[in-house]
Amino acid sequence: MTGLKKLEYSVVIIGGGPAGMAAALAAGENCNVLMIERNTKLGGILNQCIHDGFGLLRFQELLTGPEYAGRFQDFIKKSKVSVLLGAMVIKLTAKREIICVTREGVIAIRAGAVILATGCRERTRGALAIPGTRPAGIYTAGVAQHLMNIQNIKIGTTAVILGSGDIGMIMARRLTLEGIKVLCVLEKQPYCSGLPRNRCQCLEDFGIPLHLNQTLREIRGAKHVEQIVVATVDRNGSFIPGTDYTLDCDTLVLSVGLIPENELAKDCGIEMEPGTLGCRVSSRLETSVPGIFACGNSLHVHDLVDYVSEEGALAGKQAAAFASGRRPLVKPVRIQALGGIRGITPQYALCGEKLTLSLRPEAPGTNKRLRVIAGETVLAQKFYQRTNPAEMIRIDAGVVPDGAIEIEVELIDE
Ligand SMILES: Cc1cc2nc3c(=O)[nH]c(=O)nc-3n(C[C@H](O)[C@H](O)[C@H](O)COP(=O)(O)OP(=O)(O)OC[C@H]3O[C@@H](n4cnc5c(N)ncnc54)[C@H](O)[C@@H]3O)c2cc1C
Structure with a gap:
């Protein structure tokens, strides 16, 4: 490719969320480090998590997501770490060559070591194969969170949440606080999938019912969601005949699991672990390809961001040691x-x-x-x-x- 800009760094970190920022700070103590983030701001998903509960272990304080991310953004500003924002990594090779697309053009980067800190993505309706029409009014929890917390858009008037994980329950409370009536949270397992703390603070305190062993059978509506059909499932997850009932609603929020974001890793031949859906790593967080490390939600989905930061710091130290040959x-x-x-x-x-x-x-x-x-x-x-x-x-x-x-x-x- 002609006119391709070429750069070289000891350690390159892909992803500027809490894992990437902690990794950059730890690696940057001893070598030249570049962190690449596709968004125009560091902080990852935390920028849209405006509720509190972050940082209790690390800072002994109850911070919101943006506050927690903000502390690390300040540390990065004061450090020697180079940051490339609005830049998307589209290719990584086993020789640690990176191709990155920016508004100014394509950049090729050679790295002594690479850290994958690309976070996770949400499971969508497509992945669930829910029967019915394809109307508007169906959101994943992350999209609903972004529309409400970043763009200040009220997404509906009457909602049902599918999935009782932490993000689903946090969104049930968030919708209620925005004046949206949340009819219920549906959970196909016989138990709540999120933390007891969130069940209490987000559902019970707001009188939102949690229906266990129940799931979505069908979505109805021409242009917009009008109704959903719910049914009870047996222990094998099969619908029990005669248990169907309908709920009138205009909004359906799907919170049915997070998938570690690992397309770059798979393309460069890194071995994956079926149990976590992340890269297979050693206790140094090094993958099966020497010099490529992984941390945070791209490695395995975490419950607390404090542990994400701790893991990022370990990956940063280990990557710096690899790049300098001290290993x-x-x-x-x-x-x-x-x-x-x-x-x-x-x-x-x-x-x-x-x-x-x-x-x-x-x-x-x-x-x-x-x-x-x-x-x-x-x-x-x-x-x-x-x-x-x-x-x-x-x-x-x-x-x-x-x-x-x-x-x-x-x-x-x-
Ligand atoms: C929708 C959603 C809501 C959540 N809500 C909560 C919550 O309320 N409370 C809680 O404790 N945890 C929550 N989490 C979990 C939260 O993701 C983690 O605690 C933490 O943010 C993970 O940090 P991370 O750095 O691994 O990933 P992320 O914060 O996701 O950061 C990854 C970063 O990598 C960037 N990136 C990815 N691919 C590329 C690429 N190819 N090139 C350049 N940049 C790239 C992304 O833009 C992103 O900024 C939520 C997760 C999701 C998905």
């Missing part, structure tokens, strides 16, 4: 998740190095014990009175012994 080669040890676990990160431990595991239980439970075992040695164990898939479990397993061959992690009944 001992260590034997990787496969981590196997046994019963009761939905997804675990990382997938490889390194002998002689510290290991912190993040995982989600498969289903809600009581009186569970989490055990991290290497051969005959129990590296760590912890008792949980309650476990909930909405709450990420983190456990510090200490330093991995030199002779370890495999690490097993299990969540078992006490």
Whole structure:
């Protein structure tokens, strides 16, 4: 390509959300760093999360999303990190070459190390295959959040929320505060998928009913949503005949899961982990392609942004060490998740190095014990009175012994 602008950096970070910003700050202590963000502002999804609840662990304060992001934006301004805004990375190769599209043209960047901090995207109606017409008035929770919190648009008058995850429940409260009548939240599982704190503060405090074991059967309406059909499901997720009922509404908000954003990683041949839908990484957060690291929601969907920032900082330190060649080669040890676990990160431990595991239980439970075992040695164990898939479990397993061959992690009944 002629006229292509070419740049070179020690560490390049793709994504300027909380993970990317923490990674840039940690990497930038020792080398030249570039952070690329497709939006015109740093902060990622936090810029539209105007409710509080962010930063309790990191700052011991209850901050809103923009406030939490703002603190990191200030740190970045004071640092030596270079930032490229309004720039979208469209290609990454295993040799750490990056192609980035900006308003000024296409840029080719060579990086000593790359960090993927591209966040996650929402599951859409298309992915759910809900029967019915295709009227206006159907939003994913993130789009509804953006329209209301950033563009100040009231999206309807009477709404139903599909999905009881944290974002769905937060949006039920947000819609209510904007004067939209929220008829109910529908959840096909027999349990609420979000945190108990959000069920209490966002639904119970506002008198919004949560209907468990119920889901959407059909959407009706010509130009705009007019009605939805709801039905009860059995434990296999099949509709139970005769349980259908209709609700008149003009707005349907879908909050049915987040998918780590990993198209760049897949295209450059990085191994993916089916349990988390993120890249397969070692405890240094390095992927299967040397010198490419991953962190934040693109690696696995987090519950607390504080942990996103912590993980970003680890990726930043490790990427800087790789780029400068200061990195001992260590034997990787496969981590196997046994019963009761939905997804675990990382997938490889390194002998002689510290290991912190993040995982989600498969289903809600009581009186569970989490055990991290290497051969005959129990590296760590912890008792949980309650476990909930909405709450990420983190456990510090200490330093991995030199002779370890495999690490097993299990969540078992006490
Ligand atoms: C709709 C929605 C609402 C949420 N609400 C809450 C909430 O209320 N409370 C809460 O604790 N958590 C919430 N979360 C979770 C939240 O995403 C995480 O806590 C945190 O923001 C994740 O940080 P991140 O940096 O990994 O990702 P993000 O914040 O998503 O940042 C990723 C960044 O990467 C950029 N990017 C992606 N691809 C490219 C590319 N190819 N080139 C350049 N830039 C790129 C994106 O523009 C984005 O700015 C929400 C998530 C979503 C999707």
